[in-house]
Structures are given as structure tokens and as C-alpha cells.
Amino acid sequence: MIDFKELLKEHGIPPSLQRIKILEYLHNFKTHPTADMIYQALVDEMPTLSKTTVYNTLKAFAEKGVIVELSLFENEVRYEYNTTPHIHFKCIKCGKIYDISKTFKCLKDEKIEGHKVSEHHINLKGICKSCLENAKG
Ligand SMILES: [Zn+2]
Numbered sequence: 001m002i003d004f005k006e007l008l009k010e011h012g013i014p015p016s017l018q019r020i021k022i023l024e025y026l027h028n029f030k031t032h033p034t035a036d037m038i039y040q041a042l043v044d045e046m047p048t049l050s051k052t053t054v055y056n057t058l059k060a061f062a063e064k065g066v067i068v069e070l071s072l073f074e075n076e077v078r079y080e081y082n083t084t085p086h087i088h089f090k091c092i093k094c095g096k097i098y099d100i101s102k103t104f105k106c107l108k109d110e111k112i113e114g115h116k117v118s119e120h121h122i123n124l125k126g127i128c129k130s131c132l133e134n135a136k137g
């Protein structure tokens with residue numbers, strides 16, 4: 001069990017109940033949700049929650065490095081708990097975003113055409129495993 005309250009304190013963020021719930025949601029659902037999706041998922045449980053609070057909370061979390069803000073394929077901003085750089089795969093059929101565990105470590109600290117690489121972001125697109133299986137059946 002992760003102590004989200006402590007985690008927020010460590011990052012200098014006062015741990016209100018709403019903030020803890022938002023962080024908990026991102027930890028439990030690795031679906032790369034938008035702020036809107038998080039709001040929809042939590043508002044029943046916390047009727048006093050506002051969209052603005054969710055947006056501001058996510059911004060603050062990302063600034064402090066608690067979570068990662070992603071601009072993957074569209075202009076839409078998504079959030080995720082996993083702060084380790086990794087590759088993303090988006091399904092063009094169902095719209096799901098998957099984390100790919102394969103890494104391309106060889107790129108790090110390598111010189112490409114005279115430029116030194118310090119980080120890279122790889123976004124893949126295609127048809128996901130489960131959509132491929134559905135098409136078969
Ligand atoms: Zn799919």
C-alpha cells in the first residue's frame with residue numbers, strides 16, 4: 001500500500017482528500033485518463049469536486065513531478081502515474097493507450113548526426129492486441 005498522503009507531503013503538496021483521491025485514481029487506473037475522465041469517475045463519490053479543481057490539481061502534481069503530463073497524439077492532455085519514461089501505443093480502433101515495456105536504451109547518451117540525445121519520446125499507433133483478436137473471431 002502506498003501512503004498517498006505522505007507522497008504528496010514529500011512533494012510539498014498539502015494532502016487534501018480530493019487530491020489524495022485523484023492521485024489514487026491515477027495509480028489504480030493506468031488508462032492515461034484526461035482531466036475530464038478523472039472528474040467523471042470521481043464526481044459521484046465527491047459531489048463537491050469541480051472540474052477546475054481536477055485540472056489545477058493535475059497541473060500541480062505534474063509540476064512537482066508526482067505524475068506525468070502527456071501530449072501524445074491529439075491536442076488532448078492525458079495524465080499518468082508512471083513517471084519512468086516509456087513507449088506508448090495507441091489503438092486507432094478502440095482508442096486505448098497502452099504502455100510498452102520494450103525500451104530503446106541504446107538511444108540514450110548517443111550522438112545522432114552530431115546531436116547528443118538525453119531523452120526520447122516514442123509514440124506508436126496501430127491496432128491493439130484485443131482489437132486484432134476481435135477481428136479474427
Ligand atoms: Zn484496440
Ligand SMILES: [Zn+2]
Binds near residue numbers: 032087088098
Ligand atoms: Zn504510459
